[in-house]
Amino acid sequence: METYTVLVVDDEKEIRDAIEIYLKNEGVRVLKAKDGVEALEMLHENQVHLILLDVMMPRLDGISATYRIREEKNIPIIILSAKSEDTDKILGLQVGADDYVTKPFNPMELVARVKSQLRRYVSLGTFEGIKKVIDLNGLTLDKEAKEVAVQGEPVKLTPIEYKIVEFLMSNAGRVYSINDIYERVWKEPGYNAENTVAVHIRKIREKIEIDPKNPRYLKVVWGIGYKMEK
DSSP states (O other): OOOOEEEEEOSOHHHHHHHHHHHHTTTOEEEEESSHHHHHHHHHHSOOSEEEEESSOSSSOHHHHHHHHHTTOOOOEEEEESOOOHHHHHHHHHTTOOEEEESSOOHHHHHHHHHHHHHHHHTTTOSOOSOSEEEETTEEEETTTTEEEETTEEEOOOHHHHHHHHHHHHTTTOOBOHHHHHHHHHOSOOTTOHHHHHHHHHHHHHHHOSSTTSOSSEEEETTTEEEEOO
16 A cells, blocks of 8 residues: 555553554554644644544543544544443544544454555545536535535535545435445445444534434435435
8 A cells, every 4th residue: 555644542652552563564654642632733743644543541532632633634533442332432433533443453453444444535536426526406526626515615524424425425316225325435344334324424414404403415214224315
């Protein structure tokens, strides 16, 4: 893979160093920070393509750091959580994380997830489609600029949110199940994907809909899945 920079944020030096070894073996440049505060400082000083972010850290935890990062940047964030409860994972996704890995993790799985997120981040707009700009009654998506707007006002989406919107807008009118969306966007089997997809759909609605509870564009088809209204 090309040379990318990954910021590893964890308060345990052994974990930072171990992750660095595996990523460097894949040709990835690694930056390291011991907490959220240090991570934010490094993001302002370096070009970073992806962040691996621990949840439990002193000074500024991973969830709070994700929220702060999302105010400025859309780069992929993978949450590292020592807990197996869904609440931690869902909370991380709610504030803008793109994926999560539960500790203790398999190093090769972590590397695979990093590669997957990097591929999506650097190749947004790769879904097939003739139109470069899609307009659905005021909701527009520019595939070349990787931009989404509502009635001309730009909408700030995370990479995964953009990918979901692009997929559904490129196939407007068609209904896709949660598993279909997960498999097409995340490029992996959609087992137990309901919470992950639902959280992202809710965040997208909050950004593109005037009234998220009565959506105009992104509709649910009860018992089947979701569709983007033509």
